[in-house]
Each structure stands twice: as C-alpha cells, then as structure tokens.
Amino acid sequence: MGKLVSWPAALLLIVPIAPALHYLVGAPQLWIFFAAAAAIAVLADWVRRATEQVADQVGPAIGGLLNISFGSLAELILAIFVLTSGKADVVRAQITGSIIGTSLFGLGLAIVVGSIGREKQLFKRERAGQLSSLLILAVIALLLPAVFDYTGRSSTASGRLVVTDEQLSIGVSIVLLVLYAANLVYTLITHRDVFASDEPRGSEASWSLLASLAVLVTTTAVIALEAHLVSGALEATSESSGLSPLFLGVIILSLVGTASDLFAASWFARQGKMGLVLNICVGSAIQIALVVAPSLVLISWLIGQPMTLVFSSPLDLFAIVGTAFIVNAIAADGETTWFEGVLLVGVYVLFGLAFFFV
Structure with missing residues (x-):
C-alpha cells in the first residue's frame, strides 16, 4: 500500500476509543459522543486521501467526479444517522454549520496561515467567480422554502398551503441536484480547460487501485459505526454538557464533518495554492x-x-445569506490578505456566539 505509516496513520488510534467506551466500558454518553466525533474527523481525512489516490489513476474527468462525489461523504453519513433518530432540526443546523464553517472559518484560517511571510495571495478570478455565483444560487434556493412557508401562512386565512413544505422541499431538492449535475458537465467536460487548476495537489503516497478502494470501503463502514454512536449520544450529551442540540449541530457536528477540508485548506494555503483553497472551502x-x-x-x-x-x-x-455575500466579496478581486482571513474567522466566531446563546 506504499508509505502509509505517518501521523495520519497514528491518529487512527482514536478510532476504536468510542466503540470501546460504548460496548466494553459503558462510559458516559458525553465521552462517547466526543470520542466518536473525533474518530469521524480522522476517518474523513482517510476518505479524502483514498479518493484522491483513486482519482490519480482514473484520469482528470472521472477523478474530479470522484473527488466531488466522496468529498462530503462523512457529513452525509453523519447527517443520515442523526436524521434516523428523528432530529431533523439538528440536521438543518448541521447544514448551516457546514456552509459557514468551510466558507468562513476554513477559508479564513487558510488565508491567515497562507499569508504568513506573504503580502498577499493570488488566485484565478474565473473559477472563484463561478464558485461564489453557485454559492449565492444555492443560498437563494435554500431560502425559498422558508420564505414560501412564511408568506403562504401569513397570506392565507386558514394558514394552510396548496403545496406543502414537504412537496416544495422535494421539488427544490431535485432542481438543486440537476443544477449541480450541469455544473459538473460544465467544469469537468465542456469547459475543462478553463477551470483546470494549475496548482496540482500532489500525492503523499502511491497506493494501488485495490488498496485505495479497500481503504475507501473500510473507512466508510467505520464512519457509519461512529456516526451511529454520535447520533445515539446526541441528546444525552446536550443535557449533560448544557449545550443545545442546535449548537452541537451548527458547530460541533459540522466541524467534525468538514475537519478534513479545513486541514487540507490550511496545508495548501501554506504552499501558496490559494486556488485549491477556494476549491476546497467554497466547493x-x-x-x-x-x-x-x-x-x-x-x-x-x-x-x-x-x-x-x-x-x-x-x-x-x-x-447562510451573510456567508454567501462575504465569500462573493472575497472572491471578486482575485487576491487575499491576512486581514481578510482574520475578518472571516471573526465573523464565524460571532455566529458561533449567537448560536451558543440561542
């Protein structure tokens, strides 16, 4: 499998802690929650590594599709298990937290780290403009069901709508998936030359295709186990820690799911690859x-x-709206400075405080 012994491999020692605490020790749910959450963050990085190794061997078009498809796998699995426990509000909070976490905290931290020793960093305005435009479009689509619900109920005497929130959400979801599929065709096929990155990621190890697929399948299965433990301990953790389920979803669960992206963004920013950082965070x-x-x-x-x-x-x-417009402003001039990074992190901290006190 090549050169796998490294600090990411050492972090795998965290993975069995939560199952041991749950099945062998019977430890408090608070311990299980945070141990399983840390394990998911570690495993998400291995999903990213395995996906990139597969992508390197199957070509840029299919490789790009794989990176996109598995980029949010840990977040999706975690959200599904929280959803099965009947906590849809926490899942929506997790969605909010993931959007603001990568766009504000992740991007801001990467800009600060990358600006050390540099006056500014540059990136391709074309790709950044497309990313920020897609984000604004997505935000508008996410706002639509809430605006529809409020407008419909306040403008009808009975408060009942001809189309339910559930039906509208399904329709919006289908449109969003179709738009994203069109974006894949645009960036990976028809306009691949325009949006191709001139900042290669670089491979840390050379794994065989079989080994890469084995790592991908295994880590996905273990993430499912850890996500089951997180969802089961969520309510008890909220009660014992005094943190609301909303805060746990917006801050803790979202950071767990995006931890791999946050570390990768800071790593590439330090190497001066700001275009990749935008692809990771805003993407x-x-x-x-x-x-x-x-x-x-x-x-x-x-x-x-x-x-x-x-x-x-x-x-x-x-x-969500504030994040989209802040990212659009950052991406407009094709360059970043350390102060912009500090501002992004500062706004994220303010949002975190607001969610904490709510």
Missing part, C-alpha cells in the same frame, strides 16, 4: 447546499423520517 459549501442538503431531503422520505428545507430560525437564514 465544500456548495456540495453541502447543492448535493448533501437535497440528498438528505430525498433520503429522509425513503427512511420514513421526512425532512424539509424550511429553516425556521432567522439566525440560520442570516448566517
């Missing part, structure tokens, strides 16, 4: 909005736990 937020969120709506109906895209909290809506 991850777009995946959440255009792929993960609509997929969860459709999956929720299949498993008998229907979820809508109606974000009832004004704070959720304000955070």
Whole structure:
C-alpha cells in the first residue's frame, strides 16, 4: 500500500476509543459522543486521501467526479444517522454549520496561515467567480422554502398551503441536484480547460487501485459505526454538557464533518495554492447546499423520517445569506490578505456566539 505509516496513520488510534467506551466500558454518553466525533474527523481525512489516490489513476474527468462525489461523504453519513433518530432540526443546523464553517472559518484560517511571510495571495478570478455565483444560487434556493412557508401562512386565512413544505422541499431538492449535475458537465467536460487548476495537489503516497478502494470501503463502514454512536449520544450529551442540540449541530457536528477540508485548506494555503483553497472551502459549501442538503431531503422520505428545507430560525437564514455575500466579496478581486482571513474567522466566531446563546 506504499508509505502509509505517518501521523495520519497514528491518529487512527482514536478510532476504536468510542466503540470501546460504548460496548466494553459503558462510559458516559458525553465521552462517547466526543470520542466518536473525533474518530469521524480522522476517518474523513482517510476518505479524502483514498479518493484522491483513486482519482490519480482514473484520469482528470472521472477523478474530479470522484473527488466531488466522496468529498462530503462523512457529513452525509453523519447527517443520515442523526436524521434516523428523528432530529431533523439538528440536521438543518448541521447544514448551516457546514456552509459557514468551510466558507468562513476554513477559508479564513487558510488565508491567515497562507499569508504568513506573504503580502498577499493570488488566485484565478474565473473559477472563484463561478464558485461564489453557485454559492449565492444555492443560498437563494435554500431560502425559498422558508420564505414560501412564511408568506403562504401569513397570506392565507386558514394558514394552510396548496403545496406543502414537504412537496416544495422535494421539488427544490431535485432542481438543486440537476443544477449541480450541469455544473459538473460544465467544469469537468465542456469547459475543462478553463477551470483546470494549475496548482496540482500532489500525492503523499502511491497506493494501488485495490488498496485505495479497500481503504475507501473500510473507512466508510467505520464512519457509519461512529456516526451511529454520535447520533445515539446526541441528546444525552446536550443535557449533560448544557449545550443545545442546535449548537452541537451548527458547530460541533459540522466541524467534525468538514475537519478534513479545513486541514487540507490550511496545508495548501501554506504552499501558496490559494486556488485549491477556494476549491476546497467554497466547493465544500456548495456540495453541502447543492448535493448533501437535497440528498438528505430525498433520503429522509425513503427512511420514513421526512425532512424539509424550511429553516425556521432567522439566525440560520442570516448566517447562510451573510456567508454567501462575504465569500462573493472575497472572491471578486482575485487576491487575499491576512486581514481578510482574520475578518472571516471573526465573523464565524460571532455566529458561533449567537448560536451558543440561542
């Protein structure tokens, strides 16, 4: 399998802690929750590594599709298990947290790290413009069900709508998935030369295709186990820690799912690859909005736990909208400075405080 012994391999020692605490020790749910959450963050990085190794061997077009398809796998699995426990509001909070976490905290931290010793960093405005435009489009689509719900109920005497929130959410989800599929065709096939990155990621190890697939399958299965433990301990953790389920979803669960992207973004920023950083951070937020969120709506109906895209909290809506417009402003000039990174992290901290006190 090549050179696998490294600090990421050492972090795999975290993975068996939560199952041992749950099945052998019978430890408090709070310990199990955070141990399993840490394990998911570690495993998400291995999913990313295995996917990149497969992508290197199957060509740029298919490889790009694989990176996109498996980029948010850990977040999707975690959200599904939380959803099966009937906590759709926590899943919506996780969606909000993932969007603001990668776009504000992840991008801001990467800009700060990458700006050490540099006056500014440059990136391709074409790709950044497309990413920010997609993010704004996704935000508008996510706002639609909430606006529809509020407008419909306030403008009808009975408060009942001709089309339900569930039906509208399914329709919006299908449109979002179709739009994202069109974006894949545009960036990976018809306009591949325009959006091809001139900043290669570089491979840390050379694995065989069989080994890469084995790592991908194994880590996915273990993530499912850890996600089951997280969802089972969520309510007890909220009670014992004093943290609301909303805060756990927006901050803790979202950071767990996106930890791999956050570390990768800072790593590439330090190497001066700001174009890759934008692809990782903003691209991850777009995946959440255009792929993960609509997929969860459709999956929720299949498993008998229907979820809508109606974000009832004004704070959720304000955070998502604010994030989209901040990213659009950052991407407009094709360069970043350390102060912009500090501003992004600062806004994320303010949102975190707001969700904590709510």
